Amino acid sequence: MPKRVDHRERRQLIVDALMRVAATGGLEAISLRHVAAEAGVTTGMVQHYFATKDDMMRFALNGIVERTTARVEAATGRLPQPVTPAELVRMLLTTLLPLDDERRADGRVGLAFLAYSAVEPGAADLLRDNTRQMAGFLADQVRAAQAAGAAPPGLDPAAAGAGLLAAMEGLSIYVLGGHYDGDTAMRALDAHLGLIFTS
Incomplete structure (x- = not known):
């Protein structure tokens, strides 16, 4: 048989x-x-x-997205309940930072895909969609914190969400390049979070 x-x-x-x-x-x-x-x-x-190579690349890009989503969902499940918006955002961004070997490998591939997306429309669409979803989720957490009195009421949630995402991405690049170690990246992230979430 x-x-x-x-x-x-x-x-x-x-x-x-x-x-x-x-x-x-x-x-x-x-x-x-x-x-x-x-x-x-x-x-x-x-x-x-x-x-084709492009078929393989698109499948792999989806694989990175799925693996990252699973990592975030697992980290979310380990959070004590109830969880504040600030705690949820910190967990999410910390999980995405390349602070161990597995995440560093994924981060290097993710950066390469970012460059690849400049010439491959299918990859660009997927990355843009993920960026919109992530920034939207972060903006929602800022709004929730504002409603709870834990973020400045005059803060623009969409701009704050975009800034949080950009801070994490920028720190990731510096960690991958060896400019910052993990502790430095976490201190910088916590300092940025402290400007948005007041409690």
Whole structure:
């Protein structure tokens, strides 16, 4: 009886290999041949699942989004209840900062995808949608804090949410580049949060 093939598992094997190649060599190092070698499969097998490099890249980008979402959901589940907007925002942004090996690898690939999105409309659309959702969620938490008297009433929630997201992204770049260590990044993040959430 022929062995049953788990196609989803094989696709994930290939995408995991792509992520390792991208984390060490950047997106310019990615090719069907390099990814096949990293995955320990043939180039023909990679082409069976992904007709082009762009197909593979879009699938991998979705994989990063899913992995990040799962990481955030797991961290959210560990928070003691009830949770304040300030605590929720701090947890979210801290979870996204590249403060361990796994998040650093994802962060390097994420930065590479950001550059890739400049020339690939499909990737750009996905990244823009994620940015809108994240900034919107942060703005909602600022509004909730304002309603509870824990953020300045005159603060523009949308601008504050965008600023929080930009602060986290900027700190991530500096951590990935070795300019800041994790403690410095967390102190800077907490200082920024302190300007928005008053209690």
